[in-house]
Amino acid sequence: MIAEIGLAALWLAAALAVLQMVSGAASLRAAQGEINPLAIYARPAAIVQAFLAVLAFVTLLYSFAVTDLSLKLVASNSHSMKPMLYKLTGTWGNHEGSMLLWVGVLAASGGLLAGFEKRLPERTMGATLAVQGFVALGFYAFLLFASNPFERLPVPAPEGNGLNPLLQDIGLAIHPPTLYAGYVGLSVAFSLAMGALMTREVNPAFARVMRPWVLGAWVLLTLGITAGSYWAYYELGWGGWWFWDPVENASLMPWLAATALMHSVSVLAARDALRTWTIMLGVLAFSMSMLGTFLVRSGVLTSVHAFAVDPERGAFILGLLGLYIGGAFTIFALRAGAVAEGKRFAVVSREGALVFNNVMLSAILAIVLLGTLYPLLTEAFDVRVSVGPPYFNPAGAIFAVPMLLVMAVGPLLRWKSDKPARLQFELALIAALVIGVIALVCFFGQFPLLPLLGLGLAAALAVAAFLPLKGRNLRRVPVATWGMVIAHFGIAVSLFGMACEGAFSQERLAAVAPGGTEQIGDFAFTLQSVTPVAGPNWTALEAQIAVSQNGGEPVILTPQARNFWSPPQSTSESALLTKWNGQLYAVIGNQAEDGRWQIRVWWKPFVTFIWYGGILIALGGVLAIAGRVRVDVKRRSAASKGAQRRADLEALGAADPVPAE
Amino acid sequence: MRSRLALWIPLALFAFFAGLAAYMLTQPKQQFVESTMIGQPLPAFALDPAFSGLPGAAKADFTGKPKLLNIWASWCLPCIAEAPQLEALQAQGVEIIGIALRDRPEDVANFLGKYGNPYRRIGSDKISEVQLAIGSSGVPETFVIDAKGVIRYQHIGDIRAGDVPLLLEELEKAQ
Amino acid sequence: MIRWVLALALSVLALPLGAQDSMPPAPYAYNQLDDPRLEAEASALMHTLRCLKCQSQSIADSDAPMAGDMRHQVRSRILAGESPEQIRIWLIARYGDYVSYEPEVSSTTWPLFAIPVLVILIVAGVLLRRLGKRRSDDDEGAAA
Numbered sequence: 001m002i003a004e005i006g007l008a009a010l011w012l013a014a015a016l017a018v019l020q021m022v023s024g025a026a027s028l029r030a031a032q033g034e035i036n037p038l039a040i041y042a043r044p045a046a047i048v049q050a051f052l053a054v055l056a057f058v059t060l061l062y063s064f065a066v067t068d069l070s071l072k073l074v075a076s077n078s079h080s081m082k083p084m085l086y087k088l089t090g091t092w093g094n095h096e097g098s099m100l101l102w103v104g105v106l107a108a109s110g111g112l113l114a115g116f117e118k119r120l121p122e123r124t125m126g127a128t129l130a131v132q133g134f135v136a137l138g139f140y141a142f143l144l145f146a147s148n149p150f151e152r153l154p155v156p157a158p159e160g161n162g163l164n165p166l167l168q169d170i171g172l173a174i175h176p177p178t179l180y181a182g183y184v185g186l187s188v189a190f191s192l193a194m195g196a197l198m199t200r201e202v203n204p205a206f207a208r209v210m211r212p213w214v215l216g217a218w219v220l221l222t223l224g225i226t227a228g229s230y231w232a233y234y235e236l237g238w239g240g241w242w243f244w245d246p247v248e249n250a251s252l253m254p255w256l257a258a259t260a261l262m263h264s265v266s267v268l269a270a271r272d273a274l275r276t277w278t279i280m281l282g283v284l285a286f287s288m289s290m291l292g293t294f295l296v297r298s299g300v301l302t303s304v305h306a307f308a309v310d311p312e313r314g315a316f317i318l319g320l321l322g323l324y325i326g327g328a329f330t331i332f333a334l335r336a337g338a339v340a341e342g343k344r345f346a347v348v349s350r351e352g353a354l355v356f357n358n359v360m361l362s363a364i365l366a367i368v369l370l371g372t373l374y375p376l377l378t379e380a381f382d383v384r385v386s387v388g389p390p391y392f393n394p395a396g397a398i399f400a401v402p403m404l405l406v407m408a409v410g411p412l413l414r415w416k417s418d419k420p421a422r423l424q425f426e427l428a429l430i431a432a433l434v435i436g437v438i439a440l441v442c443f444f445g446q447f448p449l450l451p452l453l454g455l456g457l458a459a460a461l462a463v464a465a466f467l468p469l470k471g472r473n474l475r476r477v478p479v480a481t482w483g484m485v486i487a488h489f490g491i492a493v494s495l496f497g498m499a500c501e502g503a504f505s506q507e508r509l510a511a512v513a514p515g516g517t518e519q520i521g522d523f524a525f526t527l528q529s530v531t532p533v534a535g536p537n538w539t540a541l542e543a544q545i546a547v548s549q550n551g552g553e554p555v556i557l558t559p560q561a562r563n564f565w566s567p568p569q570s571t572s573e574s575a576l577l578t579k580w581n582g583q584l585y586a587v588i589g590n591q592a593e594d595g596r597w598q599i600r601v602w603w604k605p606f607v608t609f610i611w612y613g614g615i616l617i618a619l620g621g622v623l624a625i626a627g628r629v630r631v632d633v634k635r636r637s638a639a640s641k642g643a644q645r646r647a648d649l650e651a652l653g654a655a656d657p658v659p660a661e
Numbered sequence: 662m663r664s665r666l667a668l669w670i671p672l673a674l675f676a677f678f679a680g681l682a683a684y685m686l687t688q689p690k691q692q693f694v695e696s697t698m699i700g701q702p703l704p705a706f707a708l709d710p711a712f713s714g715l716p717g718a719a720k721a722d723f724t725g726k727p728k729l730l731n732i733w734a735s736w737c738l739p740c741i742a743e744a745p746q747l748e749a750l751q752a753q754g755v756e757i758i759g760i761a762l763r764d765r766p767e768d769v770a771n772f773l774g775k776y777g778n779p780y781r782r783i784g785s786d787k788i789s790e791v792q793l794a795i796g797s798s799g800v801p802e803t804f805v806i807d808a809k810g811v812i813r814y815q816h817i818g819d820i821r822a823g824d825v826p827l828l829l830e831e832l833e834k835a836q
Numbered sequence: 837m838i839r840w841v842l843a844l845a846l847s848v849l850a851l852p853l854g855a856q857d858s859m860p861p862a863p864y865a866y867n868q869l870d871d872p873r874l875e876a877e878a879s880a881l882m883h884t885l886r887c888l889k890c891q892s893q894s895i896a897d898s899d900a901p902m903a904g905d906m907r908h909q910v911r912s913r914i915l916a917g918e919s920p921e922q923i924r925i926w927l928i929a930r931y932g933d934y935v936s937y938e939p940e941v942s943s944t945t946w947p948l949f950a951i952p953v954l955v956i957l958i959v960a961g962v963l964l965r966r967l968g969k970r971r972s973d974d975d976e977g978a979a980a
Binding site for chain 1: 936939944959967
């Protein structure tokens with residue numbers, strides 16, 4: 001019964017999406033200053049639709065919570081013996097459920113937009129909501145016709161098949177929902193860009209409406225990618241944190257586009273420049289999200305992280321892609337030429353630096369896209385190739401290094417036009433840090449080029465991030481500026497972690513007999529014992545490894561080799577010892593015939609900084625949103641006070657109303 | 662003003678991708694990695710017997726006439742499925758030299774006792790060295806080796822009844 | 837989308853329990869070379885070789901038995917004095933470009949290298965157009 005309510009809610013939501021689309025489109029036909037009678041339904045339709053889509057998701061969540069085995073999806077992906085947390089998170093640990101979450105977030109974003117955004121002209125808002133409804137409709141259709149999560153079994157299953165053990169982890173609770181919210185949040189930027197393009201309202205006011213959405217989606221994407229990277233790092237058992245796997249690239253590409261968009265929308269809001277560019281990036285960012293959905297779910301590419309794939313669903317999503325991305329690019333090609341270019345600026349200016357970085361981000365995006373899709377192209381000619389880290393790292397660095405250098409200087413530049421001579425000291429400082437740190441590290445040993453560059457850049461960026469605060473009263477610095485400083489500093493922190501991991505990691509693989517001791521870096525580790533342990537739906541062999549640093553007090557690490565029985569799979573659970581300056585990562589493997597155990601241990605200096613940096617970057621984004629919202633609220637209350645005062649004065653019959661703004 | 666033509670580039674790129682993706686969706690997904698050693702001479706190897714009942718295998722054994730080189734293992738389930746087909750090939754006079762991958766003598770003997778023994782010789786490849794040397798990436802796989810010791814054909818996966826004539830034909834071609 | 841780990845769903849790490857051999861791994865599958873310099877060479881190479889039984893993982897990141905045997909080949913060949921490039925070429929001769937994550941310039945991979953060069957040119961072009969001629973036609977003057 002509950003599941004049928006969910007299904008009905010989904011159908012109703014789809015019907016409302018049609019209404020939202022038609023009503024939104026009707027507002028375009030209204031004469032200047034008038035309101036089309038049909039147009040008033042768009043906002044309520046979006047809001048009610050959001051409730052219905054979320055309701056559908058909640059009913060599925062409930063079905064998983066109570067393990068309703070008459071639902072096909074629950075029977076094939078859940079198990080009554082699973083811990084409650086994994087029953088709930090298992091809701092989106094499969095294709096249909098995750099797609100419903102995707103659609104739920106899409107509708108919720110549309111609802112929020114319709115409910116709270118009052119600044120846009122009605123026609124632009126109508127067009128935006130029409131586009132949002134159109135996008136949502138396609139994905140409702142995909143759910144209802146090709147991936148129905150509420151399908152019943154003719155006969156309820158006696159027991160469920162269980163969830164892939166690798167997904168039975170707290171990571172599943174955090175990573176997918178955050179990432180989805182980010183991907184789908186970009187749909188609002190997409191709709192706004194299309195709405196503004198269709199109604200020719202590409203201006204700073206529009207940019208100010210778009211900015212919080214872009215920032216919000218970007219923060220969630222950053223957090224989602226950071227969480228996913230850490231999850232893969234500890235769950236896969238080999239200490240890797242980024243593999244340039246197609247699915248990972250699919251999450252990186254929207255982030256790159258959103259990062260560029262976020263900067264470009266700021267330029268548009270502040271300086272009325274980069275109009276076409278902002279629209280292009282708005283379309284591109286969500287297009288990359290949809291492209292990712294296609295790549296992951298169609299099975300055209302081989303990935304460690306892929307879903308159970310289905311070419312028929314792939315064809316459906318490809319059709320949607322053609323409709324939305326193809327349609328958006330067509331409108332872009334037809335309309336963007338008519339968008340005036342916007343304000344001009346000099347090469348050496350804040351805008352100039354932002355344009356440079358946007359172009360570099362786009363170039364990195366192009367490289368990632370090329371490397372990800374290239375195997376698909378060659379397979380069309382029956383040639384199989386692999387493109388991996390040895391390609392992506394250097395090819396990406398060609399653009400990332402200049403971008404990071406300009407990023408260090410950009411925030412110090414003035415808008416519109418500046419003179420390099422003004423920044424002599426800062427430029428010298430940045431150059432000295434890059435060269436100095438690289439020289440210093442080279443003095444101590446031989447390291448690969450990229451980590452070396454990374455260390456130099458990280459040092460320079462960490463200092464440069466705070467230079468915009470130089471000579472300012474820190475209490476007067478706007479919150480949004482703090483956001484920028486912290487996000488840029490986060491890049492430096494993350495880069496430092498990546499470079500250290502790349503340059504200084506140590507690995508020790510050893511067959512150890514119980515009681516045996518091995519050494520890695522400053523750490524001595526002793527395999528004390530290996531004992532069987534049992535969990536709710538698994539049994540495991542657990543190693544007790546005593547780790548002591550420089551002969552200090554030992555700490556016990558307990559990596560496990562787990563065997564799940566439903567589905568029958570084995571996983572290795574790594575054990576981590578986190579120090580301020582790095583992580584010790586231990587995994588237990590098989591037992592050899594002579595009774596010794598395979599132990600893998602890594603010492604990864606400062607590896608945690610990769611994710612701390614990610615969190616800082618996201619925090620910077622949150623501050624930027626908070627700062628903008630605060631300014632906005634102040635401005636609105638000032639405006640309403642001013643209007644109030646004018647009205648009062650007029651009522652008093654005063655001669656000269658004083659403008660309050 | 663920028664040229665209008667440039668504005669169509671994103672659409673053109675997307676259309677190219679969509680066409681490619683649409684085409685690839687209709688193609689069966691390539692599951693296997695094919696060996697690129699076809700036409701090359703068999704690399705030199707000499708493997709110990711996989712169990713006491715049959716001699717081991719070496720490159721030198723591939724002389725006289727075209728033979729089949731079958732890579733299998735007692736722990737591999739599809740190998741059970743292909744056992745009758747190998748026997749059928751052997752019954753038609755095909756000489757099959759086996760390579761047992763990462764296997765134990767007792768398991769090999771047990772498997773052959775249960776599912777029949779079509780092999781003339783079986784070498785034991787405990788660390789996949791011969792498998793890697795000939796570009797095989799799974800079990801079971803079957804190679805046609807001609808009388809000069811040149812790899813002529815690779816069959817990936819278990820041999821179904823329908824594959825038997827195919828392999829006989831390949832052996833014929835390798836004469 | 838979910839990717840990544842939702843995903844991690846897959847195979848390789850969580851191998852089905854059946855259809856697996858119980859043999860001890862090859863000597864150098866899980867053991868390092870004694871010489872740290874040689875081990876570093878081997879490790880760098882292993883991270884760029886594809887595990888053929890896995891879904892997009894390097895042999896340095898996989899527990900699949902075949903990945904272990906490939907690691908053994910890499911380490912023992914390095915120990916025997918072969919260079920990493922020789923080993924890569926040896927493997928490519930057997931499995932084609934698919935086995936190496938490091939594409940080499942060839943008739944099938946040249947666009948991977950040509951397109952980035954093209955991107956650099958486009959980037960330079962865009963930057964020159966957007967930034968290069970600004971100063972001359974800055975219509976608002978230089979008052980700032």
